[in-house]
Amino acid sequence: MRLCHITPSLEERHGGPSKSVRALAGALADIGHEVDLLATEPGSGSASDVGRLHQESFHRDWPQQICRSTGLRRRLESVDAAIIHSHALWLRPLHYAHQRAVAGGAKLVISPRGMMSPWAWNHHRARKRFAGALIHPGAFAAAAGWHATSPAEADDIRRLGFRQPVCLAPNGVTLPPAEALIGAGAAWRAHCPATANRPVALFYSRFHRKKRLRELFNLWIAASRGDWLLLIAGVPEEYSVAEVQGWINAAGATDRVAVADGAGLPPPYAVASLFLLPSHSENFGLVIAEAMAAGVPAVVTDGTPWAGLNTDGRGWCVPWPDFNRALQTALDESPSRLTERGLRARTWVLSEYSWEKSARALAEFYRQLQEARP
Numbered sequence: 001m002r003l004c005h006i007t008p009s010l011e012e013r014h015g016g017p018s019k020s021v022r023a024l025a026g027a028l029a030d031i032g033h034e035v036d037l038l039a040t041e042p043g044s045g046s047a048s049d050v051g052r053l054h055q056e057s058f059h060r061d062w063p064q065q066i067c068r069s070t071g072l073r074r075r076l077e078s079v080d081a082a083i084i085h086s087h088a089l090w091l092r093p094l095h096y097a098h099q100r101a102v103a104g105g106a107k108l109v110i111s112p113r114g115m116m117s118p119w120a121w122n123h124h125r126a127r128k129r130f131a132g133a134l135i136h137p138g139a140f141a142a143a144a145g146w147h148a149t150s151p152a153e154a155d156d157i158r159r160l161g162f163r164q165p166v167c168l169a170p171n172g173v174t175l176p177p178a179e180a181l182i183g184a185g186a187a188w189r190a191h192c193p194a195t196a197n198r199p200v201a202l203f204y205s206r207f208h209r210k211k212r213l214r215e216l217f218n219l220w221i222a223a224s225r226g227d228w229l230l231l232i233a234g235v236p237e238e239y240s241v242a243e244v245q246g247w248i249n250a251a252g253a254t255d256r257v258a259v260a261d262g263a264g265l266p267p268p269y270a271v272a273s274l275f276l277l278p279s280h281s282e283n284f285g286l287v288i289a290e291a292m293a294a295g296v297p298a299v300v301t302d303g304t305p306w307a308g309l310n311t312d313g314r315g316w317c318v319p320w321p322d323f324n325r326a327l328q329t330a331l332d333e334s335p336s337r338l339t340e341r342g343l344r345a346r347t348w349v350l351s352e353y354s355w356e357k358s359a360r361a362l363a364e365f366y367r368q369l370q371e372a373r374p
Contacts, residue, residue: 028362171353173353272296
């Protein structure tokens with residue numbers, strides 16, 4: 001089947017969806033489909049081919065905030081695909097996907113990528129009403145189907161009144177090679193020497209209020225955490241590295257908290273003994289799965305779809321009011337007990353989540369949409 005996946009960006013700074021969309025498109029190509037993966041970028045554009053996957057990015061025009069791209073719109077005019085699958089909401093590429101699906105008689109599938117959770121839906125709600133009316137008008141109603149990466153996200157789609165078919169296909173997770181973890185550990189110990197000889201609790205995500213980063217920082221410094229270091233790393237967005245460093249300095253916590261921009265560095269799971277993500281909401285939370293695949297146990301909020309952490313001693317998934325208690329419980333455990341939890345979490349996540357499994361579920365969904373009566 002000829003497929004076209006469209007995403008606003010494949011840049012690392014936009015977090016997990018950039019990585020997961022590329023991986024999903026690659027998995028669909030690996031099982032035999034012809035896949036175009038089209039995106040926008042600030043530069044002049046680029047293209048590459050790997051097997052049946054053709055990846056292409058187009059210059060992002062003004063206003064860049066909505067990912068407007070004349071190049072992407074024109075490229076789509078030549079796309080002859082049975083399925084147009086658009087990832088993320090509120091941005092112009094969804095409008096291009098909608099237009100091409102109508103013009104070419106293709107089925108439009110939309111992945112909300114976490115943007116339909118109650119917290120995300122209501123955050124800057126006026127802007128999103130504007131986007132629904134003027135940036136991609138009619139796209140939601142035109143969708144032949146939706147793609148959710150967790151049961152909670154499927155529930156969010158239904159809660160908002162959409163009745164089209166929904167495919168549940170979680171993100172996949174891959175086991176990081178041992179040599180990659182060794183190299184990542186060395187890179188982070190050189191970049192942040194404090195991680196070399198202390199237990200590290202890692203926050204690794206976008207610096208965004210959705211992630212409760214400020215709340216996590218305040219929680220951390222409100223109590224004694226022994227010799228533990230909180231490493232805040234990832235992608236500066238709503239908060240800059242300088243701003244977070246200002247929190248640290250003002251609290252006199254330079255010996256308890258470190259902050260780093262993750263750009264140009266490998267994921268820092270290799271230096272972590274514990275992973276923390278107290279998000280308001282996550283449709284999947286790829287970094288949580290990646291941490292577990294690297295053998296790091298996690299403490300997360302139940303706004304993420306990882307209640308399975310509470311089974312078999314894998315970690316903790318708790319409501320926000322209980323987060324501090326779960327965090328302290330984890331910090332008080334012995335290194336061997338945390339290692340044991342991490343191994344259980346890794347075994348579980350690698351057995352349950354694979355890109356091939358997700359690709360096959362989506363391919364079957366596409367087939368059903370194709371065979372459905374107009």
